[in-house]
Amino acid sequence: MVSKIKDFLLKIGHYYRHKSIQFTLSISFSFVALFGMGFMGVTIYTQFASSTKEIIIENNEQLIDQVNMNVNEYLRSMMRISDSMYYSVIKRVDLSKETLNKEMNLLYEANKDNLVSIVCLKGNGSLVAATPIDNLKTDLHVIEQSWFVKANQEIENLHFSTPHVQNLFNDSSFNYHWVISLSRVVELTNNGNSSRGILLVDMNYSGIEQLFTKVNSNNSGYVYLIDSNGEIIYHPKQNLINSSLLHENNEVAATYEDGTHDEDFEGKNRIVTVNTVGYTGWKIINVTSANEFYMSYNQMRFFTVMIIALTIFLIFFANQFVSYLIGNPIKKLDDSVKDLEYGKLDLNIFIGGSYEIQHLGRTITSVVLQMHLLMEEIVAEQEKKRKSEFDSLQAQINPHFLYNTLDSIVWMVESERYQEAISMVTALANLFRISLSKGKNIITIREEIEHAQNYLYIQKIRYKNRFQIKIDIEPEIYECSTIKLIVQPLLENAIYHGVESMYGEGEITIKGYLKNNDIYIDVIDNGLGMPEESVEFLLTDDSRVHKKGSGIGLSNVHQRIQLYFGKEYGLEIKSVLDEGTTVRIKLPRSFNGVNKTREDVTHEKE
């Protein structure tokens, strides 16, 4: 499992490393934002949920405190009526001399709204006084009614009954009153003798009802009232409960302490707040269904989710923007460096974005500039080096030939062939004229061939026409350019190594022609030829010591051509033993020294 997670993380890391900065930034930022906002949302939501519950509970507690005060006040006013009836009237009055009616009526009139009747009975249930109606029903068993029984059970207390229908008086109208009875035992005085009586104050049930109706009309839950045994005194849906269409958890609620309780009733979760009314032991119970919370929870959840979604959305776009701002300059810089990598020369490094990237761009620019400078320097140096090499190679020609020719002239003069010697010296002079070429290295092929002819003339005299010369040059290449003194060394080579030591008639052919836009000049002899292994050395080895001459010939020409025109040009040697040798010069076709090669351009600069 752990290794799997590790693998997964590694994969993600790997994936990440191969993405652009912009992508990495925006994804990372967005993830962080997502997590942050999610965490914040959950926190806010739970905070809200708990605080909502607390607020509702607090409200409920305040509410039923208020109700408790009202109920208490209501009950106290009833007790005051009872007290004043007892202590100010009944205790003072001797029933044999006067009645209670006047004071009782006054008291009733003063509290008419909340009272149904005030009744004073003797211990046997017979009437002493009553208001507003005073004709008791016949065959009525007052002493069996619960308020009467209870008052007699605990004579020192006041007793509040549960709501019931008053069943005392004849009432020709069809009205029946729901009342709550407040009963107590009183001491009646009759002719100086005291006897036990019962004082009953019947409160109108609607008084209590009104108190609660008001509360229930603007409350999210509902409030009901039970007595200490759990019997319902008021419930907003009392009729439904009476008809057993609805059930209330009143009997359990009677066992609750004051305060807030969570309960499960008929599969519904609800919060119950209980408050006990003083003296009576009645309990006011506020019930709030947990659904009430869920309703507000749902709305809050909706809002939280919406706000978080909105914020994430905004952050996401901001991230995109920021990562674009950061990532894009880097990408551009990278692109221009890539161009550099691919060898693009017209350098234009991107400079922009934040300070660091600008700095980076500028540094790269200066580095590249410096590199270019260095490269140019190197090229120039190389060129210089090449030039000096070339010049030294060129310079090798003259002494070598001069040595040979002067050797011939010496030889002629020694054998007293003065006329020939004169022609020879003249030809030599011509040779040098061309050879100097006003200091130019580049001459036309015509001049080069002329030069070769002068040389051949000299050599022919030297060798007493031991060989034949054939020159076959295509006219169109006459005006093409070549570096000077390339044919003559080949002729020298053909004469010394080819035809000189031959027994028969030697023949040297010079052929010039154009092929594939390149110029070829072949120097062919029918001399001894040479083995293949020595052909290999001819062009490469400078240090080989020759038996004759200066030993500098073909490789010199070859190197000069290559230095000047490039590696694809130069000499090619074919030799067959006892049949002859062909040396082929390959040159680019160019006029006045102008051809497409780099060497030429740099050469002209000098």
Next chain:
Amino acid sequence: MKKNRKLILVIILLLCILSLLFISTYLYITDSNNKEKTTKISVIVYGNSSDRWTTLKQGLDQGADDFGVEINFVTMTEENGAEEQERLLTREIANGAKGIILAATDSKKMAKAVKEASSILPIVMVETNIEDAGGLIYLSADNYSMGLNIGRSVYFNSTINKKVAVFIYNQQRSSVKERYRGMMDSLQYSDYTMSQWEMGEEDKDPSLFLQKMLMEDPVDIIVALDDKSLEIVTETFENFESTVDIYGIGSTNKLVHYLDYGVISAIVFQNEFNMGYLSIQELINSLKESKNKNTLENEIEFRTVNRDTLYLPKNQRLVFPIVQ
């Protein structure tokens, strides 16, 4: 720069869509909170006295409150008139009632009209059903059992060899007919002499008719099987110097009062509060399901009370409903 502008445009567009979504959902929520309270239901009962229906109406009001419907309570101008009730039915449907709760004044004559109407909208029958009411929801106590119980009450509260008269009244209602059947069945093996007092064409005033009948046929016990007839009987004999015992079915304020003062010996009554409340509940259910598939007859509780048991806590709560 161009790219940035495009980006900003996209952001603004998406923000607009999001806020639109947000606002519409918010409005939807607040709207759904204040919805309801639009369903109109008409309650058509027989008789011209709304006093008789006080308890039913309380149940209806409680139901309307709990289920969030609006109620139009309609009584007739006379005690009995199938034509008028039919007219009322048509009128209430035309006035846009979504459902009807009906106590039929005449089970036979109303049958056709009610059946027709029930194909248009859901109808819940209460107290008195129509004949052949296949498929209609009917809420009532078991009328036959109520009849049995009043018979038993008569039997247990009186000595042997009594003469019992049954006031035949409103028998066009199936409920009353059923009660009659139950009562007659319960007393059929007793030694009581039974007589049926039925008003003829010539009898205009029921009170006079009753007095005349008592003169002609002095009975010990008179039984009336609905509120109206029981009230007529008690009002007729309240101050009458006779020892006739009265039994009956019904629970109007007057009847309870007469029971309390010993004019009536015992009554059987059904829990009309439940009847009203449940009728709304059933109607809402069938409106939601949009078809009358619930043919179950819901039994409403009934009780027998006499003067001694009237004030028992469990009885007084039903007999004297707390007006809220």
